[in-house]
Amino acid sequence: MKRPLTIRLCGPRGFCAGVDRAIQIVVLALKKYGAPVYVRHEIVHNRYVVEGLQAKGAVFVEEIDEIPPEHHAQPVVFSAHGVPKSVPADAKARNLFYLDATCPLVSKVHKQAMRHQRQGRHVLLIGHEGHPEVIGTMGQLPDGAVTLVETAEDASRLVVDTPDTLGFVTQTTLSVEDTAGIIEALRIRFPNIQAPAAESICYATTNRQDAVKEAAPGSDLFLVVGAPNSSNSKRLVEVAERAGAKRSILVQRASEILWDDIGDIAILGLSAGASAPEIIVDEIIDAFKERYDVTVELAITAEETENFPVNRDLRDVELTASDMAFVNGNV
Incomplete structure (x- = not known):
């Protein structure tokens, strides 16, 4: 049974x-x-x-x-x-x-960075070194015009030539909570730093993190469908654990699930990063249905209607x- x-x-x-x-x-x-x-x-x-x-x-x-x-x-x-x-x-x-x-939301960050520079500010980019989005954003401005800040610790020890003329932007796929901590550290160190004209973290990143926060508390296991080089997917894994999931794992396909390691679970959280197709979510639900008597509950925190x-x-x-x-x- x-x-x-x-x-x-x-x-x-x-x-x-x-x-x-x-x-x-x-x-x-x-x-x-x-x-x-x-x-x-x-x-x-x-x-x-x-x-x-x-x-x-x-x-x-x-x-x-x-x-x-x-x-x-x-x-x-x-x-x-x-x-x-x-x-x-x-x-x-x-x-x-x-x-x-x-x-278009990444292009918006590019424009925010260029606007800071036009107004005479050195740009601080909050993001992950080596990520294609970070490389693209830094590449909108001349060499030396952008400094990358990855952590609150980086922010607290950062030394710049023009501490009173700084502006920041962020990668679109960051953890909302981590980014808030980094911005707070930057404001403490550089009280005159200027924010972008609009939020840089995109709506989709925020919405997916909010839904994970809703579903994670009390979950014995939380699965996030996504690639290991997907920034927004990896952030969902972290958000799930912080929000109360006992364990959170990133998987690309159902075939990656190590069934012998799952243990005795009664509640499973399930989400997917912004680049993960729905067919893989269905595949994973079907794989659990083969092994468990599954009831699916929806944890919906927003409806998305955007179309570019x-x-x-x-x-x-x-x-x-x-x-x-x-x-x-x-x-």
């Missing part, structure tokens, strides 16, 4: 509007221009999505100089995380046709029902 298990399923979860838009751009480009369509870096941080696009004819490269000369007429798509200004400049120099899939339009060059292309199912992460 199967043991009872309650799954607290978070909402919102999974794809956000920026991820949905980025995947749409690649699919639309393939339909309009044919394969191959090149994509610089993973379009979003999820292998299932990347492999699905590869099967449709997308070719992923780390740098645009990997695109063979005979394919320079084919489009190259820049990922949702954004790119330094040097990348589109290089594409133009090579006469490449490019489509920018940078999330794709590039003008692609708006004359229609997606089929099967295309939309793929874009929405349902196949």
